[in-house]
Amino acid sequence: MKIIIAPDAFKGSLTAEEAAEAIRTGVKKVLPQAETVCLPVADGGEGTLSALITATEGVYKTVPVRDPLGRLIEAQLGILGDGETAVVELAQASGLMLLEPDELNPMKASTFGTGELIRNALDAGYRKLIIGLGGSATNDGGAGLLEALGVRFFDVQGELLQMDGSALSRIDKVDVSQLDQRLATTDIRIASDVENPFVGENGASYIFGPQKGADAKAVTLLDEGLRHFADKTAELTGMCLHDLKGAGAAGGSAGALLAYCGARLESGIEVVLGAIEFAKHIQSADFIVTGEGKTDRQTLDGKALLGVAKSAKAFGVPVFVISGAIEESACGELSEWFSGLHALDDGSKTLGELMANASGLLCQETVHLMSKIKNSELLL
Template identity: 40%
Template sequence: MKIVIAPDKFKNSLTSLEFCSIVETQIKADLPNATVVKLPLADGGDGTIDIVNYYLKGKTINAKVSNPFFTAVNASYVYAIKTKTAFIEMAEASGLKLLEKTQFDCKNTSTYGTGELILDAINKGATKIILGIGGSATNDCGIGMATALGYRFLDKNNDAVHPIGANLSAIKAIDLSKVEPKIFEVDFKIACDVTNPLYGKNGAAYVYGPQKGATHKDVLLLNKGLKDFSKLISLIFNIDPQSIPGSGAAGGMGIASKIFLKGHLQSGNKLIKQLSNFETQIIDADWIITGEGKLDSQTLSGKTIQGILDVSLVKNIKVAAFCGTIDIDSNVLNKMGISYVSEIINEAKNLDDAMKNAPIHLKKITKNFVNHIQQLA
């Protein structure tokens, strides 16, 4: 029997690597002759760096760069010398995780440090860069990142604008004369799992600004800035940012990655599956065990489990979902193509117990699953 373990993380409880290790150990204890393949997955957000390195087998590179408020901070990324591939998490330099909640203020933050990480990777010899743009503390439409790479954003007096979200409306021209030429020799893939437009009620400022400390007044300012800057982008790059799905991701880093890096926006899940050689690895599998913290309606909108089901249904492979909690009707689960489900919350005393003792409960539900498939044999 061949069993593939391919989960996402359980936020604040289990990483996907930990999930794989626990489930593998229990399966091998109960089914010593089973072939077990571990394919930990991620969605491009926080924590993806560890999953990417599982497949790239690269080296962690440390660099001193700017945090969202231009204060020096040590950040890291993964670089595989053999394939000249780097994986950079935007959150390492420009993320909310670097700030106290009282510091959240996305009108005054910048992606400059992310640009510094990109430049460091290029100088190390990277010819392929995967950029994860989840968890940002910014809403500057990527002008900070671009500034670090040599782009200059000029006001009406032809002076350089300080690259923060609050100054987007002040930009009247973009000087391309000093852009680092090496960036155009790099293949950029951008892990982007949202489809929000750049501005408007569903755009970067309105949807994500409040989570990053923006007041209603800030949201109006930032939205206007994004709209004004969008007009300049259209004029200079001959592209309508509002027509690009995901342009509003990470405070506008979606469109910034496309125009300033010539990057390709892709689903984070799909990028990780490509790195893992997923479709080849699951050939002849009897079961795929997947999981995430909460199985709910969002799972149907491109999250990890849905991505697995898209492949497993075609290949006629049974899928088991081990989750923290499940908030979907059993009829919907059947229609999705999930053959077996189990939730940690049913084994735990309460939510706190489920979170703190997730490894113990996951081991138990794995054992129950093994009993189930043994009864089917």
């Protein structure tokens, strides 16, 4: 029997890799002879880097970059097992996790460090890049990362601007003459599950600005700045980012990569599944076990578990879910994709207890599921 173990992260308690190991332990307690293949997944957000490196047996490279506030830190760049593809996770250099709560301020935060990660990948000779855009602390429209890649921004007085969220509205001229020429021959794939446009009430600033520390006034100013940058970008490149679906990911960083770096925007989970050759692994599988912190209707909007289910359906492979919680009202819709839905939350424990004991509970619920399978109650 061959079992694919492909969970996403249980946010706040387990990484995708830790969840996969807990499930594997549970499988082996009941089916010790089973072949288990751990393929932790992600949908382009935080955890994408580690999921890709784990599944492809890749390696990490530590490089010095600037954090969102310009401080020198060390971040990780990933090299896939193919030896040809570099993975840049924006959160490594420009993420919320790098700042203390009282430091959050998208007016001052920059994606410059993410541009440094990209430049490091280019310097190392990589011409295939996967860029994951989740977990940003920034709302600079990606201008900071463009600055690190050679783009220069000037105000109306001809003074060189240092880019952050507050500088966007002061852009008078965008000079791309020194943009890194290696980008023209580099295949850049943006892995993201965000569909928000660059600007407007559903755009980067209004939807994600508050969680990055922006108050109502700052949100308005940030949106105006992004709109101004989008206007300048349209004049220069011909690409209209304003209402472009997905351009608002990571405070507009997706838009910058699309317009200036020749990147293409793809479903995060599809990029991940392709990179780890998921289809090849599951063709001979008997079933798949996946899971996440909470499985609900949002899972059906292009999240990681739906990507797993779609791939499995093409080969007729059943998929069982073990998640922290399952939205009861969504079970009918979810059951169209998954052969079984199992939750760690049985109502007897607090959220704190569930998160603190997530690994053990996940292993325990896996044992319960495997026992049913062994006794032929499932997969009939």
